Amino acid sequence: MLSFVDHRMLKQVLESCKAPSNSKCVLQAHAHIFKLGYGTYPSLLVSTVAAYRRCNRSYLSRRLLLWFLSLSPGVCNTNLIIESLMKIGESSLAKKVLRNASDQNVITWNLMIGGYVRNVQYEEALKTLKNMLSFSDIKPNKFSFASSLAACARLGDLHHAKWVHSLMIDAGIELNAILSSALVDVYAKCGDIETSREVFYSVKRNDVSIWNAMITGFATHGLATEAIRVFSEMEAEHVSPDSITFLGLLTACSHCGLLGKGKVYFDIMSQRFSIQPKLEHYGAMVDLLGRAGRVKEAYELIESMPIEPDVVIWRSLLSSSRTYKNPELGEIAIQNLSKAKSGDYVLLSNIYSTTKKWESAQKVRELMTKEGIRKAKGKSWVEYGGVIHRFKAGDTSHIEIKAIYKVLEGLIQKTKSEGFVSDTDLVLMDVSEEEKEENLNYHSEKLALAYVILKSSPGTEIRIQKNIRMCSDCHNWIKAVSKLLNRVIIMRDRIRFHRFEDGLCSCKDYW
Numbered sequence: 001m002l003s004f005v006d007h008r009m010l011k012q013v014l015e016s017c018k019a020p021s022n023s024k025c026v027l028q029a030h031a032h033i034f035k036l037g038y039g040t041y042p043s044l045l046v047s048t049v050a051a052y053r054r055c056n057r058s059y060l061s062r063r064l065l066l067w068f069l070s071l072s073p074g075v076c077n078t079n080l081i082i083e084s085l086m087k088i089g090e091s092s093l094a095k096k097v098l099r100n101a102s103d104q105n106v107i108t109w110n111l112m113i114g115g116y117v118r119n120v121q122y123e124e125a126l127k128t129l130k131n132m133l134s135f136s137d138i139k140p141n142k143f144s145f146a147s148s149l150a151a152c153a154r155l156g157d158l159h160h161a162k163w164v165h166s167l168m169i170d171a172g173i174e175l176n177a178i179l180s181s182a183l184v185d186v187y188a189k190c191g192d193i194e195t196s197r198e199v200f201y202s203v204k205r206n207d208v209s210i211w212n213a214m215i216t217g218f219a220t221h222g223l224a225t226e227a228i229r230v231f232s233e234m235e236a237e238h239v240s241p242d243s244i245t246f247l248g249l250l251t252a253c254s255h256c257g258l259l260g261k262g263k264v265y266f267d268i269m270s271q272r273f274s275i276q277p278k279l280e281h282y283g284a285m286v287d288l289l290g291r292a293g294r295v296k297e298a299y300e301l302i303e304s305m306p307i308e309p310d311v312v313i314w315r316s317l318l319s320s321s322r323t324y325k326n327p328e329l330g331e332i333a334i335q336n337l338s339k340a341k342s343g344d345y346v347l348l349s350n351i352y353s354t355t356k357k358w359e360s361a362q363k364v365r366e367l368m369t370k371e372g373i374r375k376a377k378g379k380s381w382v383e384y385g386g387v388i389h390r391f392k393a394g395d396t397s398h399i400e401i402k403a404i405y406k407v408l409e410g411l412i413q414k415t416k417s418e419g420f421v422s423d424t425d426l427v428l429m430d431v432s433e434e435e436k437e438e439n440l441n442y443h444s445e446k447l448a449l450a451y452v453i454l455k456s457s458p459g460t461e462i463r464i465q466k467n468i469r470m471c472s473d474c475h476n477w478i479k480a481v482s483k484l485l486n487r488v489i490i491m492r493d494r495i496r497f498h499r500f501e502d503g504l505c506s507c508k509d510y511w
Contacts, residue, residue, distance in 0.1 A: 007038050014047040023055040040068065042077055046084035049093060065097060075103035079111055086115025091124070106138055114147040122151035123388060126160050139171065142179060149182040156465040156492050157383045158190035177207035184210060188217025191463045191490040191497060200230075205237065212244045219252035221497045222507050227252035228261070243275050250284035254291055255496050257510050262288045283313045290320025291510070299329055311337055380444035380466045382452050391447040398447075400454065408450035412441055415480040423473040443474050445491065449481065459487065466493040475511075479503050 010029055017026045030048050038044050045068055052061040068081070078101045085094040098104070098112055109132045116125035129148045132140055140148075145168050152161040165183060173179070180203040187196035200214045211234045218227035231249060234241065246269045253262030266285055269275045282305050289298035298317055302309050314333045321330035381390040391398065398404060422441075445466050452462045470493040482489050483503030491498040499506035 007033075007036070007041060007044055010036075010038065011044055011047050014044075014051040017051045018054050020056045022051075023057060026051045026055055026057070040071065040073065040077070042080040042084060046081060046088070046090075049085070050088050050090060053090065053093075061093065062096065065093060066100060069097065069100045069102070072102055075101075075105050075108065078103055079105075079107050082108060082111045082115070086111060086118065089119055091115060091119050091121060104135075104138065106141055106144070109138060110141070110143045110147065113144055113151075117147050117150050117154070120154075122155045122157075125151040126157075126164075129164070133167075140167065142173060142176065145173060146178055146182055149179075149186045153182075153186040153189040155381075155383070155388060156190050156463065157388065158187075158192055158463060159383050159386055161186045161190050175203055177209055180204070181207070181209040181213040184213040184217060188213070188220065189492070191492060193217060193221045193223070193497075205239070208239055208242050208245065211239055212242070212248060215245060215248035216251070219248045219255060219496075220492075221499075222252075222255045222511070224252040224256035224258055224261075241273060241275075243269075243278055243281070246273075246275065247280055247284060250281060250288060254284060254288040255507070255511065257292055259288060259292045259294070279307055279310055279313070282307070282309070283316060286313050287316045287320075290316055290323075293320075293324055295320045295324050295326050295329055299332070309336070378444045378466060378468050380448040380464055382448045382462075382464050384452060384455050389448070389451060391444045391451070393444050393447075394442045395444065395447055398451070400451070403454055404447055404450045407454045408441070408446055411450065411453070411481055411484070414484055415477060418480060418484060420477060420480040423471075423476060443471065445470060445474050446477065449478065449489065453485070453487075458485070462487060462489045464489070464491045466491065468494050470498070475505065475509075479505055 010033055013029050014026065016022075017029075026048070029051075033039055033041075033044055033048065045064065049061040049064055052058065052064070065081075069078070073081075078097065082094045082097050085091070085097065094112060094115060098108065101108065109128065112128050113125045113132075116122070116128060126148060129140065129144060132138060132144065145164060148164045149161065152158075152164060164186075168179070175183070180199070183199045183203075184196050187193070187199060196214070196217050200210065203210065205211060211230065214230050215227045215234075218224070218230065227249060231241070231245070234245070246265055249265045250262055253259070253265065262285065266277065266281065269277055269281065282301070286298045286301055289295070289301060295317070298320060302313060302317065314336045318330055318333035318337075321327070321333060377392050379390060379392050381388050383389075389398065395401065445464055448464045449462065452464070456462065470491060475498065478489055478491065478498075478500050480503065481487070482500035486502070489500040491500065496507065496511055498511070
């Protein structure tokens with residue numbers, strides 16, 4: 001039996017209970033909490049709820065929350081409970097609290113919206129904003145809109161971004177630096193760089209965050225010249241840059257192969273602006289050198305860094321080693337990845353495959369199988385009719401999947417007849433060319449594209465989001481489709497935006 005009285009110790013005990021076998025301990029701690037009069041302490045209540053969930057006693061979690069709400073704890077305590085639940089990832093329980101709470105205010109709803117964003121539940125965040133609007137006595141404020149714009153940016157959902165922006169205008173919300181930079185950022189991340197630019201030049205630009213949003217936006221769209229021009233304007237208006245400014249500039253140079261410019265910005269950071277390069281700046285330089293084919297120089301920079309390189313830097317070297325077929329440096333990169341993920345092994349295997357070292361590629365595959373490492377699946381999504389539609393490679397789950405595959409097969413045949421040839425070097429197996437081609441045909445972005453073509457009107461722009469870097473086969477194929485159908489296709493992958501039009505891409509095949 002527990003013998004202490006301090007509520008902090010009780011909280012520690014509850015947090016240490018992480019398995020069904022700890023159920024008795026949780027029940028004992030809970031009993032002590034009530035005996036000692038701590039039953040309505042929000043922090044202890046949430047710790048008890050979470051402990052019951054971890055011990056597979058979810059019904060007790062729900063009963064405890066409903067009991068607490070039946071006491072009419074007041075809006076401040078309700079908000080504390082929601083905030084605490086969101087912090088530990090219990091968004092479903094936070095939603096239950098919201099539904100059953102008798103007292104709510106704008107903070108209650110903001111905690112829900114912001115909590116969903118932090119827990120990567122962006123669609124739920126936007127649904128919550130919609131639900132909030134149904135209450136005549138509670139109106140969204142600047143915090144509501146800032147979180148909602150963040151959700152739209154993460155999703156790349158232009159439809160909802162415009163909706164949130166229109167709500168702000170209708171509500172007469174006065175833009176501050178946070179909202180101004182959020183608007184510039186959301187339009188850029190949703191693929192509408194022109195509207196992002198328009199917003200930028202229509203707001204007060206007295207805060208560095210607004211300039212950073214525009215520079216980073218241009219960088220991710222591969223518009224290095226525009227990013228550099230905005231930096232010049234920033235200097236002319238006497239706005240001091242910060243470390244994020246230079247990260248955006250280095251990224252812009254990396255995406256466009258401006259090696260000389262990138263080196264200049266890296267140097268003037270410290271020499272002129274007294275900003276010491278951080279890990280991410282070194283990472284951007286390694287990326288810049290690697291993309292430009294200076295893989296050995298990129299490795300030398302890593303070796304000379306005054307700070308310990310992280311996994312992102314080693315992955316960048318691994319990626320450029322794959323692009324420029326340097327298995328030696330690829331192996332060094334893998335050796336320095338203490339927690340290598342599936343994508344890292346796939347890149348190394350890809351290096352071996354493209355250099356026809358099938359035995360080495362097979363050994364990497366065998367190691368992945370032995371260690372239980374599975375290749376991360378590519379996922380793509382599109383917004384249509386106000387709904388996000390998601391696809392993964394070889395997907396069969398969509399309600400209109402038969403029609404989608406029919407459109408895709410038709411596009412594959414038409415692009416072939418126009419001279420498109422699949423890039424089968426990318427398939428990491430020593431199998432026939434026909435089998436390799438089959439493996440490439442059903443990548444998630446191809447399914448997403450086929451769906452939008454099925455549903456949308458001819459001539460309208462298509463926007464697709466993807467969670468990992470697009471492969472070169474899909475890149476070349478989408479170029480062919482843009483010319484075949486005379487459509488503009490805007491693709492956002494993990495690295496950057498690609499604008500496909502008339503058989504060409506804005507990245508100029510450098511990404």
